[in-house]
Amino acid sequence: HCSRSEPPELRQSFLVTVAYNKDESPIKLNLGVGAYRTEEGKPLVLDVVRRAEQLLVNDQSRVKEYLPITGLADFNKLSAKLIFGSDSQAIQENRVTTVQCLSGTGSLRVGAEFLAKHYHQRTIYIPRPTWGNHPKVFTIAGLSVEYYRYYEPTTRGLDFQGLLEDLSSAPSGAIVLLHACAHNPTGVDPTLEQWEQIRQLMRSKGLLPFFDSAYQGFASGSLDADAQPVRMFVADGGECLAAQSYAKNMGLYGERVGALSIVCKTADVASRVESQLKLVIRPMYSNPPIHGPSIVATILKDRDMYNEWTIELKAMADRIISMRQQLFDALSARGTPGDWSHIIKQIGMFTFTGLNTEQVAFMTKEYHIYMTSDGRISMAGLSSKTVPHLADAIHAAVTQ
């Protein structure tokens, strides 16, 4: 989706922030960031995270020794339960191996390295478009990247027919990357009925699902609802990989906490897979950091803290959903030409506006609004105060 002629400085969110920081206008607005912001535009540390950190600091018995190669055992067990469900049969049958990795990216990379070394098919299908780092992570690990159709610009929705056709013509055994929920950058997810069709097709062709779960709980506000597609695939007894990130849903971005789980057909395979994962991890970074997973484990194993977390998580999700409504209402009030209902239909942190590169450049130049050049805006970077400014800019961009 990124044409070669695009200004490279606007393609990536990190580079958007560099440009934003240089802008001296008081009205500037950064909608490129992939991190949650409060209504006041500030980064947020969850209260429950502060509370867990306080407990950890006060516990004098805690030391800073190395973790095992696979990370904190409690954290791994709790992470598997969080994504697969506490009643998961695969977990009960010891068919799941989970290793702590460096957030979502590190989990994807470890999974990719493992597959490139040990899996019989080296081709991975990823959606077009997808998060910009996906093709890089998989290619550098030695997998060959192919695309499946995903987004239909005319409807600003899912190209479900195209998706089914492309997966149908994938070679048997190929790996398929699936965004578990809140697809980045489009905010377009299949319905549960569509997921079921995707599952049936993939299982009938022996395609291997690799879920990227970077937004569990952040999409709908419900941890269980957002994990539903993953659980459908695990419930059928087949194999699957899942990369989890705690960056967004616990706000632990810089702590780099995540997990890779591989669901196998038998407990014996799972234990052999774990041995091989250790051989992948050992020469990469030896063992993962200790502070972040300790925070997560503290929260996940305490009922009271877990509940507090779900409330704070839902508040973040709800604020984003409310920003969608406010932006949609502001455009309706201005009579901005076009159908903007996708703003309220799309899911997760981002809205894929449908604005083109020129319109984005116009909004940056005239309104000091920064976003990736594919027209993706971070709803988490908006507030009630800034919605009118954005709506004015969009209105001007499409009527200029």
Ligand code: PMP
């Ligand atoms: N996958 C997707 C789809 C993402 O959007 C992100 C974060 N932007 C990640 C993975 C990885 O993030 P992190 O490594 O910070 O967990």
